[in-house]
Amino acid sequence: xxxxxxxxxxxxxxPAPLRDYPTVVMGHGAGGxxxxxxxxHLFLPAFGQPARPLADAAITEIGNSRLAISTDSFVVxxxxxPGGNIGELAVNGTINDIAMMGAQPLALTASFIxxxxxxxSQLGVIAESMGRAARQAGVTLIAGDTKVVDRGHGDGVYxxxxxxxxxxxxxxxGPEQARPGDAIIVSGAIGVHGVAILSVREGIEFGAPVVxxxxxxxxxxxxxxxxxxxxHTLRDPTRGGVAAALNEIAQTAGIGVEIVERDIPIxxxxxxxxxxxxxxxxxxxxxxxxxxxxxxSDAEHLLSVMxxxxxxxxxxxxxxxTADHPxxxxxxxxxxxTRVVDTLIGEQLPRIC
Amino acid sequence: xxxxxxxxxxxxxxPAPLRDYPTVVMGHGAGGxxxxxxxxHLFLPAFGQPARPLADAAITEIGNSRLAISTDSFVVxxxxxPGGNIGELAVNGTINDIAMMGAQPLALTASFIxxxxxxxSQLGVIAESMGRAARQAGVTLIAGDTKVVDRGHGDGVYxxxxxxxxxxxxxxxGPEQARPGDAIIVSGAIGVHGVAILSVREGIEFGAPVVxxxxxxxxxxxxxxxxxxxxHTLRDPTRGGVAAALNEIAQTAGIGVEIVERDIPIxxxxxxxxxxxxxxxxxxxxxxxxxxxxxxSDAEHLLSVMxxxxxxxxxxxxxxxTADHPxxxxxxxxxxxTRVVDTLIGEQLPRIC
Numbered sequence: 001x002x003x004x005x006x007x008x009x010x011x012x013x014x015p016a017p018l019r020d021y022p023t024v025v026m027g028h029g030a031g032g033x034x035x036x037x038x039x040x041h042l043f044l045p046a047f048g049q050p051a052r053p054l055a056d057a058a059i060t061e062i063g064n065s066r067l068a069i070s071t072d073s074f075v076v077x078x079x080x081x082p083g084g085n086i087g088e089l090a091v092n093g094t095i096n097d098i099a100m101m102g103a104q105p106l107a108l109t110a111s112f113i114x115x116x117x118x119x120x121s122q123l124g125v126i127a128e129s130m131g132r133a134a135r136q137a138g139v140t141l142i143a144g145d146t147k148v149v150d151r152g153h154g155d156g157v158y159x160x161x162x163x164x165x166x167x168x169x170x171x172x173x174g175p176e177q178a179r180p181g182d183a184i185i186v187s188g189a190i191g192v193h194g195v196a197i198l199s200v201r202e203g204i205e206f207g208a209p210v211v212x213x214x215x216x217x218x219x220x221x222x223x224x225x226x227x228x229x230x231x232h233t234l235r236d237p238t239r240g241g242v243a244a245a246l247n248e249i250a251q252t253a254g255i256g257v258e259i260v261e262r263d264i265p266i267x268x269x270x271x272x273x274x275x276x277x278x279x280x281x282x283x284x285x286x287x288x289x290x291x292x293x294x295x296x297s298d299a300e301h302l303l304s305v306m307x308x309x310x311x312x313x314x315x316x317x318x319x320x321x322t323a324d325h326p327x328x329x330x331x332x333x334x335x336x337x338t339r340v341v342d343t344l345i346g347e348q349l350p351r352i353c
Numbered sequence: 354x355x356x357x358x359x360x361x362x363x364x365x366x367x368p369a370p371l372r373d374y375p376t377v378v379m380g381h382g383a384g385g386x387x388x389x390x391x392x393x394h395l396f397l398p399a400f401g402q403p404a405r406p407l408a409d410a411a412i413t414e415i416g417n418s419r420l421a422i423s424t425d426s427f428v429v430x431x432x433x434x435p436g437g438n439i440g441e442l443a444v445n446g447t448i449n450d451i452a453m454m455g456a457q458p459l460a461l462t463a464s465f466i467x468x469x470x471x472x473x474s475q476l477g478v479i480a481e482s483m484g485r486a487a488r489q490a491g492v493t494l495i496a497g498d499t500k501v502v503d504r505g506h507g508d509g510v511y512x513x514x515x516x517x518x519x520x521x522x523x524x525x526x527g528p529e530q531a532r533p534g535d536a537i538i539v540s541g542a543i544g545v546h547g548v549a550i551l552s553v554r555e556g557i558e559f560g561a562p563v564v565x566x567x568x569x570x571x572x573x574x575x576x577x578x579x580x581x582x583x584x585h586t587l588r589d590p591t592r593g594g595v596a597a598a599l600n601e602i603a604q605t606a607g608i609g610v611e612i613v614e615r616d617i618p619i620x621x622x623x624x625x626x627x628x629x630x631x632x633x634x635x636x637x638x639x640x641x642x643x644x645x646x647x648x649x650s651d652a653e654h655l656l657s658v659m660x661x662x663x664x665x666x667x668x669x670x671x672x673x674x675t676a677d678h679p680x681x682x683x684x685x686x687x688x689x690x691t692r693v694v695d696t697l698i699g700e701q702l703p704r705i706c
Contacts, residue, residue, distance in 0.1 A: 007433050009474035012481070024471040029501030038499060042473065046480035047487065047494045058495040060460055060517070063416040071462035071515055075500045080360050107413055109424035111513045113466070118377040120395065121362035127399035128365070134400065141400045142411040145513075146391060147428045148382030149704070155506055160464045160498075160513035162424055164413070351502065 015041040027346020029075075031239025034346045057097045059167065066167040068103035070094055073160040077351045079122065082196045083211030086159055087129035089287060089353060092216045093238065094163040095137050099218035100234040100290065102173035102225060103165030108134060110161050111145040115154030123157060130159075137216040139163075165218075171225060175252035177232040180323040183299035184259065187220065187290045187306060188213070188314040190242055191270035194284035197352045198273060206273040215288030220311045229302035230295035237291055238353055240343060243282040245291055246329045247343045250321075257329040259319030259341070282331075283344055285352045293321060368394040380699020382428075384592025387699045412454065412520065419520040423450035426513040430704045432475065435549045436564030439512055440482035442640060442706060445569045446591065447516040448490050452571035453587040453643065455526035455578060456518030461487060463514050464498040468507035476510060483512075490569040492516075518571075524578060528605035530585040533676040536652035537612065540573065540643045540659060541566070541667040543595055544623035547637035550705045551626060559626040568641030573664045582655035583648035590644055591706055593696060596635040598644055599682045600696045603674075610682040612672030612694070635684070636697055638705045646674060 014022060017037050021027075027034040057070035074090040091108065098105045110130065114123065134141050196212040199205065217236065224231060233253070237245035242264070250257045266281045274281045288311065294302050299317060306312030329341040367375060370390050374380075380387040413420045427443040444461065451458045463483065467476065487494050549565040552558065570589065577584060586606070590598035595617070603610045619634045627634050641664065647655050652670055659665030682694040 009472070009478055012474045012477045014473055014477070018473055022473055024467045024469055024473065024476065024501055026469055026501050026503070028467060029499055035499060039497070042477055043480050043497060043499075046477065047484040049494070058460075058462075060495065062420060062519070063418045065416045065418075067415060067420075069460070069462060069496055069517070071464045071496050071513070072498045073464040073466050073500045073513060075466060075502050107411075107422070109411075109422060109515055111424045111426040111515075113426050113428060113511055113513075114377045114381060116377055116379055119362070120367055120371055120375055120377065121365045123377065124365045124367070124395055124399065125362055127396050131400040141402070142413065143422055143424050144392070144396060145425045146382055146388060146396075147426045147511075147704075148377055148379050149428050149508065149511075150379070153506060153508055155502065158466055158500075158502075158511065160424070160426060160466075160515075162462055162464075162513075162515035164422070164517075166415070351500075 017041045025346065026350045030346050030350060031244055032344040032346055057101055059101065068098050068101040068165045068167050070097035071160065071162040072097060073158060074353055075155065075158050075351050076353050077155060078200060079126065079156050081200050081212055082209060084214040085126055085129050086157065087126035088133040089214050090159040090161045091130050091133035092214050093287065093353060094161040095139060095216040095218055096236045098163045098165035099221040100236055101167060102171040102221065102234065103167045104222060105137065105139045105163050105165040105218055107140045107142045108161050108163045109143045110141055110159060113154055113158040114146060114148045115156050116148055116151040118156045126157065133216065137218060173231055173234050175233055175235065175249045178249050178253040178255055178293040178321055179232060180255050180321050181296050182232055182293040182321040183296045183317055184257065184319045184321065185292050185294060185299065185303060185306065185315055186242065186264065186318050187312045189265040189267045190286055190289060191266060191281040191284035193287040194349055194352050195270045195273045198349060206269040208269045210269045213286060213288035215311055217288065217290050217311060220309050223305060223309050224302060227302055227305040229298035231292055233293035235291045237286050237289060239285055241283040241285055242291065243341045244343045246341065249293065250329050251327045254326045256322040256325040257319060258322055260332045262334055263316055263318045265314050265316050279348060282341055283348050287353065370394045378699065379703045383699050383703060384597055385697040385699055421451050421454040421456035421518045421520050423447055424513065424515040425450060426511060427706055428508065428511050428704050429706050430508060431553060432479065432509050434553050434565055435562060437567040438479055438482050439510065440479035441486040442567050443512040443514045444483050444486035445567050446640065446706060447514040448492060448569040448571055449589045451516045451518035452574040453589055454520060455524040455574065455587065456520040457575060458490065458492045458516050458518040458571055460493045460495045461514050461516045462496045463494055463512060466507055466511040467499065467501045468509050469501055469504040471509045479510065486569065490571060526584055526587050528586055528588065528602045531602050531606040531608055531646040531674055532585060533608050533674050534649050535585055535646040535674040536649045536670055537610065537672045537674065538645050538647060538652065538656060539595065539617065539669055539671050540665045542618040542620045543639055543642060544619060544634040544637035546640040547702055547705050548623050548626045551702060559622040561622045563622045566639060566641035568664055570641065570643050570664060573662050576658060576662050577655060580655055580658040582651035584645055586646035588644045590639050590642060592638055594636040594638055595644065596694045597696045599694065602646065603682050604680045607679045609675040609678040610672065611675055613685045615687055616669055616671045618667050618669050632701055635694055636701050640706065
C-alpha cells in the first residue's frame with residue numbers, strides 16, 4: 001500500500017482564460033494581463049472570492065479604526081543595484097502600497113527565504129538597509145521569519161514584507177474614486193528604477209548613470225492630504241509602469257484617461273535606454289513615484305504643494321480623466337496624433353522588484 | 354566609469370556569535386540555535402531592536418484593540434505530502450501562530466513566489482486547499498502578491514502568509530507567563546508531521562502510514578480559554594519539535610521544565626521511524642498540536658475540556674514547570690534516569706514547513 005495516494009491533478013480544470021499558459025511563465029509575475037488572469041481566474045475563485053482588480057492591499061476595520069494592509073514579495077535581480085538593494089526596496093515598496101490607500105504606515109513584518117551558501121556579509125548589509133529604511137520612515141519591523149532553501153534554489157534572498165497602517169478619519173482614496181474631469185499628476189521623473197536594474201543587469205550605460213528612485217512616499221502623501229486638495233486616487237506605478245497603473249485605474253473607475261506625452265517627465269538617460277532597447281518608458285517600473293487623480297480645480301494648488309516636498313520636486317500635470325472611452329488610456333503623441341497606451345501581456349523586464 | 358560602485362561588503366563586520374558560519378547554512382532556517390543566532394545577532398541589531406527570544410509574532414495596539422500579528426514563509430519539500438500540501442500548511446501554520454497568543458484570527462495575506470514552469474494544475478490544487486482551510490477556520494484571505502522566478506530557482510512555489518487576530522480582553526498568554534508549578538499539557542500525539550514528510554521524501558514506510566497532523570488550532574484554543582482554566586502559555590511545537598518549544602519557554606520565563614517520557618503520546622510509527630533513523634521524537638515537527646502551561650490546580654479540568662474537542666482527544670499531562678534549573682528542560686526516562694532535552698544546533702530534518 002502506498003504511503004499516500006499518487007499525486008493526481010486531473011480533478012482540477014484549468015479555467016479557460018488561463019489555458020494558453022498551462023504552466024507558470026515569467027509574465028505571471030510581471031503585474032500585467034497575465035498576472036491579472038492568474039489572480040482573477042485561479043487564486044480568487046480558489047479563495048472563494050469574486051474576481052476584482054489586482055489588489056495587493058486591503059482595508060480591515062478594527063474597532064473604530066480602518067487598517068490598511070498590504071503584502072509583497074521581492075525577488076529583484078541583482079540583489080544590489082545602482083541606488084539600493086532588495087532590503088530597502090522591500091521596506092519602501094510595502095510602505096508605498098500602504099501610503100497609496102491614504103494610510104500612514106505603523107509596522108512591517110519581514111519574512112526571509114535564504115539560499116544556502118549566501119554570504120552573511122551580504123545578508124547583513126541588506127538587513128541594515130532595511131533597518132535604516134524603516135527608521136527613516138518611522139516604521140517598526142515587528143515580526144519575522146527565516147527559512148533556508150538548498151543551494152542553487154532561491155537567489156540569495158527573497159523577502160516578503162507585509163505592512164499595516166491607519167487610514168485617517170475622513171480619508172477615502174482608491175482607484176474606484178477617480179472620476180471624469182480629474183487632473184492626473186505624476187510626482188516626478190519616470191522609468192528610473194527599471195532602467196537602473198537594466199543597466200547593471202545588461203552592463204549597458206545610457207549616457208548618465210541611472211540610479212534607482214526607491215523611496216518611501218508616505219510623507220509626501222501626508223503632505224498632499226494635509227493640503228486639503230480633494231485627492232481621489234493614489235497609485236505607485238511599479239511593475240508595468242505608468243501604463244499599467246493608469247489602465248488599472250481607468251478600468252476600476254470605469255473612466256477614460258488622456259495623457260500628453262510631452263508633459264511626462266522622462267530623464268534623457270531613460271529615453272535613450274528605451275530607444276536603444278525598443279521599450280516604452282510608460283511600461284518601465286518606478287519605486288519612488290506616485291500618480292494621483294485630483295479634483296481638477298485643486299490641481300494647481302496640489303502641484304505647488306508637491307513641488308515643495310523633496311520627493312515631489314519634479315511633479316507634473318500629465319493629463320485628465322474623461323467620460324469618453326471608459327477603461328481606455330490614450331496618449332497624445334509628440335507628432336500630434338494619439339495612441340492607445342495598453343498594459344503589457346507579460347513581462348518587459350522581469351524581476352525588477 | 355562604472356555604472357555603480359563595485360559591491361564591497363568589507364564595511365560589514367560579522368558579529369562574533371555568527372563567525373562559525375560565514376555563509377547561510379540549512380540550519381539557519383531550522384528553528385534551532387543557529388536560527389536564534391541569526392535573528393538575535395544579525396536581524397534584530399540591523400533593525401535597531403534588542404536581542405529577544407525567537408519571535409515570529411507580535412502584538413500591536415490599535416485603538417482599544419490588541420492585534421496579534423504573525424508572518425511565516427513556507428518552503429516545504431515536497432509540495433504535496435501525506436495528509437496535506439504547502440497551501441493548507443501555510444494557512445494553518447499562521448492561524449496557529451496567532452492562536453498561540455490567545456487571539457482569534459481575522460484575516461490572512463498570502464504572497465506567492467512561483468517557479469517558471471510550475472504546472473497551473475498543481476498551483477490550482479494548492480490554492481483550493483488554502484481557500485478550504487481558510488473557510489474552515491472562518492478566516493478571510495484579504496490581500497496577496499505573486500512573483501515569478503526563473504526555472505530552476507525556487508521549488509514550484511514558496512508561500513508567505515501573514516495573519517492578524519484580535520486578543521480578547523483579559524487574555525494574557527505568552528512564554529514569559531509560564532511559572533514554577535505550572536502543569537504542562539500536550540494536545541495530542543507528537544512527531545506526526547515530520548515523519549509524514551520524511552516518509553514521502555525517503556520513500557520509507559514505518560509500519561502504519563503516517564499522515565501530517567496539519568490543522569488550525571484556534572477553535573481548540575477558544576474552547577480552552579472559555580473553560581476558565583488559568584492558561585499561562587500556549588505554543589505550537591513546529592520546527593525543532595516539543596524540545597525546542599519547551600526550551601524556548603523555559604529560557605523566556607526563566608523556569609525549569611521536567612517532563613516524563615512515558616507520558617508523552619508518541620504513535621508507534623513515529624517511534625519506529627525515530628529508532629530507525631536515530632532521531633528523537635521530541636525534535637520532530639508538529640503542525641496541529643499545541644503545548645500549554647496551565648495553573649496546576651486547573652490542569653485536570655483543562656485536560657477534560659481539551660479531550661472533548663476533536664483536536665485534543667489525546668491530550669496528555671506530560672510534566673511540570675519548576676523553580677529548579679532555570680532555562681533547562683529535563684526528561685525522566687523510561688529506565689528511571691533523567692536526561693537534558695536540548696534544542697538542536699541546526700536542522701534534523703530541513704524544510705518540513
